[in-house]
Amino acid sequence: MPLTPLLQRSWQRSQEAGLTPAGLGSAGPHASAVQLARARDRHHELIAHARPVLEFLFEQTRGTDSVVLLADAQGMLLDAIGDTGFSQRAARVALRPGAIWHEQWRGTNAIGTCLAEEQALVIHGDEHYLDRNGFLTCAASPIVDPAGRIIGALDISSDHRQAHRHTLGLVRSAARMIEQRLFETRHAQGLRLRFHSRPEGIASLTEGLMALSDDGWVIGANAAALSMLKLERGHIGALRADSLFGLDLRSIEAMARTPAEPRALRCPDGTMLWLRVDRSHSIEVMARRTDRQPDDALPPSPSPSSSDRSAQTTQDRPGQDDALSGFALGDxxxxxxxxxxxxxxxxxxxxxxxxxxxxxxxxxxxxxxxxxxxxxxxxxxxxxxxxxxxxxxxxxxxxxxxxxxxxxxxxxxxxxxxxxxxxxxxxxxxxxxxxxxxxxxxxxxxxxxxxxxxxxxxxxxxxxxxxxxxxxxxxxxxxxxxxxxLTLMLPPLRERSDLAALCRQLLDAAGSAAAVHPDLLEPLAHYPWPGNGRQLANALRAASVQLEPHERMIRLEHLPDDLREELATLAQQPMQDLKGIKGGLGGPGRAERALPDAAEVARTVAACKGNLSEAARRLGISRNTVYRRLREAGEGTAADDSASR
Ligand SMILES: Nc1ncnc2c1ncn2[C@@H]1O[C@H](COP(=O)(O)OP(=O)(O)OP(=O)(O)O)[C@@H](O)[C@H]1O
Structure with missing residues (x-):
């Protein structure tokens, strides 16, 4: 069978993970009941929005020997609904909640591979890397949150004889439904922009959605919006709506207050827009791309100076420009x-x-x-x-x-x-x-x-x-x-969607005119920030003094060495973890030698007196994995204390 480039990459990763096609007996990784409950708790919002969609998919596939699955971003199955007979068969290959379908454990499979490749795909029959999964045909799509982060995957797995060409489209549409629900909830209060090349596309599954912060920054966008405007995820939080649409925030807000007919607009790059304001104060924008060249990507708008921003904040939020508004940056x-x-x-x-x-x-x-x-x-x-x-x-x-x-x-x-x-x-x-x-x-x-x-x-x-x-x-x-x-729980930085705005605020507070380059925002958004705002503030302060007098943009090379190192490690995960344990290709199978579990990591961290870097070195895994394991074990708080060491 000729392998597509995607399958080649995935098989290569599976091989590098030390898996063999005939390998993996019954000992694949599976979360304990407590770990699963914690994961479900962490992802309660995703699960709540996905459940009705899973039920809808199940109705579509009922009686076809199928199971519908929801996984988190690490491939752990969080929820499943399926035909009883097939579910039992599927459970024998661990298609049930708690099982981890990351490629590193189960080789090429729809969930793990769609997460690794960041795209919807089908893995059919013997395209699965492990022989034991060859009886399956699976279609999966990543689920992306409004901040552009992959937070999970949706999958339909069936007996391979039940392969149907429409399943991929079904899964893809269902994933969009979940994303839209997440978007509506997260940005229920803010300004929302809706795009489509055709007016009737508004409110359909293919519409582009964009959310704005109170002061006009783009704080959320779905994949369709990014694609229509030729933006990347890193632009979320780094662009202002006025630079995209040629409309200042006051005009957008004014339109949001008055129900009106759709209005034609021409964006600075030539895109035609129609803007409609509905009664719930959300904004609907219909976009028609004109003759823009394919490589005519929108330039990131220059960050306004801090004085521009504070002037605008004062204007835009009369009476609200107090110390508390410094926390309402868009999250x-x-x-x-x-x-x-x-x-x-x-x-x-x-x-x-x-x-x-x-x-x-x-x-x-x-x-x-x-x-x-x-x-x-x-x-x-x-x-x-x-x-x-x-x-x-x-x-x-x-x-x-x-x-x-x-x-x-x-x-x-x-x-x-x-x-x-x-x-x-x-x-x-x-x-x-x-x-x-x-x-x-x-x-x-x-x-x-x-x-x-x-x-x-x-x-x-x-x-x-x-x-x-x-x-x-x-x-x-x-x-x-x-x-x-009144008890309030502040979100940890890794769960916040306003990283770009917080960076600007912290740099302003440090008296720096520097800005974080949009390309750096994406890796920063994936970093777990064990020291939260304090760690970010310190890193930005250290980075800003590394800039040459003519430089204004903070890039990777300006960050402190330890953070740069960790971002590099993170970029290589999960393969880096595997290399650390298995010594690369040809090592013993994953089933024999697994990543250290949470208890082993906790013991090692204790032996290292809380020094995570030292524990990571001893265990042969990255510091970030140490941190993740501690969080799984519910010991994140203890680790926080020493995380900056
Ligand atoms: N809106 C914000 N969100 C997160 N971090 C912020 C914010 N504003 C400022 N920071 C930065 O984070 C640093 C730590 O904030 P703060 O001391 O309030 O945290 P804390 O939760 O009280 O920490 P600890 O529990 O360790 O005392 C501040 O000094 C500041 O640099």
């Missing part, structure tokens, strides 16, 4: 968080901010204070993890009997805000004392002064979930309920 989760904080503003409700180290909890706490009615009052912070019990007591409650008396933070924050950083690190006796003060809502009087009401807004931050701290006895339950009026 839907953060936008929702900011919305909830604005509604909370000034209410006497305890606020708890949870999130990984460096995800911006302290920065957000400061922004809450600066944007609320207590902004003119004091802002104080107590770092509960960094002081011993006596010092904490003195710092929080003061030393009233001393001459002069030391007031303590509870008193000095009166009329303002007190941030309790890592509140569960307060020793239990101090927690009891704090609870009493909060319940009394009064401060013990200083000598010669009357007792005073507390009058302090409390914000607690924690890297761990406070409810878990209660469960393990580190935080008093009664204090927890007193502190916890």
């Amino acid at each position: 839907p989760t953060l936008r929702q968080i900011v919305g909830r904080l604005r509604r909370l503003s000034g209410a006497p409700v305890g606020l708890v901010l949870q999130g990984e180290s460096g995800s911006g909890k302290s920065a957000l706490a400061q922004a809450v204070h600066r944007s609320g009615p207590r902004r003119d009052g004091p802002l104080r912070t107590l770092h509960c993890a960094s002081l011993d019990a006596d010092l904490l007591d003195d710092t929080l409650f003061g030393r009233p009997l001393e001459r002069p008396p030391a007031p303590g933070l509870l008193r000095s924050a009166r009329g303002g805000t007190l941030v309790l950083d890592e509140v569960a690190d307060l020793p239990l006796p101090l927690q009891a004392r704090l609870l009493r003060a909060l319940q009394d809502d009064m401060l013990a009087p200083l000598p010669g002064e009357p007792a005073q009401p507390l009058d302090v807004a409390l914000i607690c931050t924690s890297r761990r979930r406070l409810i878990d701290e209660v469960a393990c006895g580190r935080l008093r339950e009664d204090l927890y309920y007193r502190l916890n009026g």
Whole structure:
């Protein structure tokens, strides 16, 4: 059978992974029930949107010996629906939730290969690398999120005698349905642009969708939009709508407010557009490409200077240009968080901010204070993890009997805000004392002064979930309920869709006029950022000082060595992992020697005193894989502490 170039590449990867066509008995990798539950929890949004589509596909294929599958971006099966008889047969080759169909484990197969090749495809019969999968014919399509990242794959697997030419089209369309649902949810509140070469293509599965941030940056686009505008994923977050459509944001917003007939527009590159505004304040744009040359790619728009941007922000969001708006850069989760904080503003409700180290909890706490009615009052912070019990007591409650008396933070924050950083690190006796003060809502009087009401807004931050701290006895339950009026979980940087905007903000804050080159945004978006915003801010600061005086764009070569190294490792994964373990081609089969599991990785990291780089070296895998394994084992938080080492 002549191999297509795609199959050649995939077979080559399978071979390099140490697989042999007759290999892999029953010992293929399979997530434990706990790991599967965690993965399903992590991907709950994808699963929720995919489930009705899976059911729809199942209806289309019912009675044809088929199973419909949903996988995550690593090829782990998250959901499956199929004909009972065939499902049992499929389960024998691990076509069931928890199995991992990444090419490195199961060779050429529709799910793993579509993820590796980033395209929809069919793998039929003996095109599968492993003989045992030869009875299957499978069609799969990647699923891409609004930020342009592949987040999973959809697959229909059938008995190879049931191969049908239309299956690939069906899977591809179904994947688009899921992507559209994700898009609508993630960008329900923002401005949305809809493109098509024909007016009747609007709202069809082939429409281009684009979402804009409040200040006009492109923060989401589906594959059709990128293809119609000849853009790449890296442009998401790096372009402004006005540079694409020749319309300033005010005009777009004005149209969004008034229902109107579609309006013709000509883009700067000659593309004809029709713009229609609907009542739900989304915008529909119909695009007709004119005689643009194929290589006439849209140039990335130059980033406006920070002064341009701040001027525009002030104009575009009257009354909203406060410290909190610095967190609404385009990521839907953060936008929702900011919305909830604005509604909370000034209410006497305890606020708890949870999130990984460096995800911006302290920065957000400061922004809450600066944007609320207590902004003119004091802002104080107590770092509960960094002081011993006596010092904490003195710092929080003061030393009233001393001459002069030391007031303590509870008193000095009166009329303002007190941030309790890592509140569960307060020793239990101090927690009891704090609870009493909060319940009394009064401060013990200083000598010669009357007792005073507390009058302090409390914000607690924690890297761990406070409810878990209660469960393990580190935080008093009664204090927890007193502190916890509204709990918000900040997303880790790797899950945010506003990386480009955050880079600009951090560079601005560092006083740098530099910008991140669009080509660099894609690798940065795939990096897991264990140190979150803190790590990004440091990397950008370090990179910006590497620029020559005539340079403005930060590129790969300007990044710190360790980050560059990790990005390079990441670019080579998963094959790099395999090489580290197997010593390249010809090594023993995957079934005999697997990647170290999460427990082994956790043990090695502990032996290396939390130094992830050293653990990676000892295990012969990349640091990024170490990090991923720790997260699988639920130990990401512990690793965060040492991740910057
Ligand atoms: N909107 C933002 N999102 C993420 N990071 C930000 C943001 N704004 C600023 N940062 C950067 O991230 C750094 C870390 O932020 P911050 O100290 O608030 O994190 P944290 O979650 O409180 O971390 P830790 O738990 O380690 O104390 C800041 O100093 C800043 O450089």
